[in-house]
Structure formats: structure tokens, C-alpha cells
Amino acid sequence: MAGNSLEIEGIDAGYGAVRVLQSVSLSIPAGQTVVLLGTNGNGKTTLMRSIMGQIRPTAGSIRATLDGTTIDLVGKSPEAVVDLGIVLVPEGRRLFPRLTVEQNLRLGAYRTTARAALAGNLALAYELFPRLAERRAQLVGSMSGGEQQMVALGRALMSAPRILLVDEPSVGLAPILVARTMEMIAEMKSRLGLTVLMAEQNFHQAVRIADRGYVIVHGHIEFEAESAAAMHENDLVRQIYLGL
Numbered sequence: 001m002a003g004n005s006l007e008i009e010g011i012d013a014g015y016g017a018v019r020v021l022q023s024v025s026l027s028i029p030a031g032q033t034v035v036l037l038g039t040n041g042n043g044k045t046t047l048m049r050s051i052m053g054q055i056r057p058t059a060g061s062i063r064a065t066l067d068g069t070t071i072d073l074v075g076k077s078p079e080a081v082v083d084l085g086i087v088l089v090p091e092g093r094r095l096f097p098r099l100t101v102e103q104n105l106r107l108g109a110y111r112t113t114a115r116a117a118l119a120g121n122l123a124l125a126y127e128l129f130p131r132l133a134e135r136r137a138q139l140v141g142s143m144s145g146g147e148q149q150m151v152a153l154g155r156a157l158m159s160a161p162r163i164l165l166v167d168e169p170s171v172g173l174a175p176i177l178v179a180r181t182m183e184m185i186a187e188m189k190s191r192l193g194l195t196v197l198m199a200e201q202n203f204h205q206a207v208r209i210a211d212r213g214y215v216i217v218h219g220h221i222e223f224e225a226e227s228a229a230a231m232h233e234n235d236l237v238r239q240i241y242l243g244l
């Protein structure tokens, strides 16, 4: 079976004695964009880190199915997870401001498999984001927030993603740039045939590109919606995100 999906079942995770995620389950079907809605401190980043192998869950399972092969991610190193094509665009972007656009992009291809495909992926990044080609020699620290988000997405592309995780891409961006960033994620997804999990607190912008969604409150999934329309109708979403 073609396609790449992620299945998270009943995970508990946290930091030492601090238990953040409590029995969290999520399905990220092949070819879909799933949004994980949650305000600050509710565990979105902790979930992303758990998938990436940066934190080891104390219970539950995280399984990726990649072109028909199911692989257990718990216990894998972050490098091994990236090698499988599961790539994170971290909150705050974490770029190297004193390096150029092209240097930042090249650093995305640090793993052996990605390094072999570097030239092709660099060309693809420039084709998908022509502005990065124009600005390839510019220092990233001198770029706008929206342009930096483009660099962060381009850098993820350099790791040859199959499943893309994006942690709060709207942070620190003006509203118009948030909308543009959502469009960039949607473009990258359709162009590369990705499966996407995006953590966000900007409900209005996130639902524009989401096929389905979850709401996380205090490390617990409170609500799951099969469609953007269903999210709009949920009481919890209406209270927290729509102020109704």
C-alpha cells in the first residue's frame, strides 16, 4: 500500500517526574494534513519531540507506515527518525542567522541519505520557493519572519521528508504572513506528496489547510474532528478559539 501515515496510541510522555502527555492517541492518515490545536503549554511540542525520538514515551506506541512497511518509532534516535523521512520544522524555526540561505538549506541535508540527494533537493527547494533562490546569498538573520519560515520549510525539504511535522509555524508572524505560511505548507505538501502534522494555536489559519484535527488540553486529547467543518461546530473549539 502506498503512502505514509502515523499512528500514535496511548502515549504518556514528559520530563522526569513531570508527566505532560496523558494517554494521547492520534491518527495521521496518508496524504492528509492533521492539525493539533492547543494553546501554550498544553503539550504540542512534547508530542512532536516524542515522535522525533527526542523524548521517549513511558507508555504507548508510535508507529509509522512508510510505503506499506510499519515501523515502531519508540526507542529510535532522532537521526534514525529523520532517516526514515520523518522531519520536524521546530517552533521558532531554529535557523542559523549568521549563515546564508543556501548554507542553512545545505545543513538540512546533513544525513548520509539526504547528502546523496543534495543537489536535486536544493534545486527543488529553489523551484518551490523562488524567493529563496533570489536570496540564496543573504544572511538569514536579515530576513523577514515569513522569509525565515520559508527557509525553515526549505531546510526540512532537504532531508527528503515523507511525513512533515510543523510546530507552531505562526509564532512571531504578522497575520498576513501566517496565511502565506499556511499556503507554503499546503504547496509543499501537494508538490512532495507529504503527510503533515501541524501544531497550531491559530485556529482560523490552521483549519484552512487541515483535513482533520485534534484539540489538546493539559496533555490530553479533548476532541477529535474528521473535518474542518466539524471543528468549527465543536463547543470547546468555539469557546477557546472562537470566543463564542
Ligand SMILES: Nc1ncnc2c1ncn2[C@@H]1O[C@H](COP(=O)(O)OP(=O)(O)OP(=O)(O)O)[C@@H](O)[C@H]1O
Residues within 6 Å of the ligand: 015, 018, 020, 038, 039, 040, 041, 042, 043, 044, 045, 046, 047, 091, 168
Ligand atoms: N524541558 C522541560 N522540562 C520540564 N518541563 C517542561 C520542559 N519542556 C516543557 N515542559 C512543560 O511541559 C508542558 C508542555 O509543554 P509543551 O512545550 O509541550 O507545550 P506546547 O503546547 O508546545 O506549548 P508552547 O507553545 O508554549 O511550546 C508545559 O507545562 C511545560 O512547562
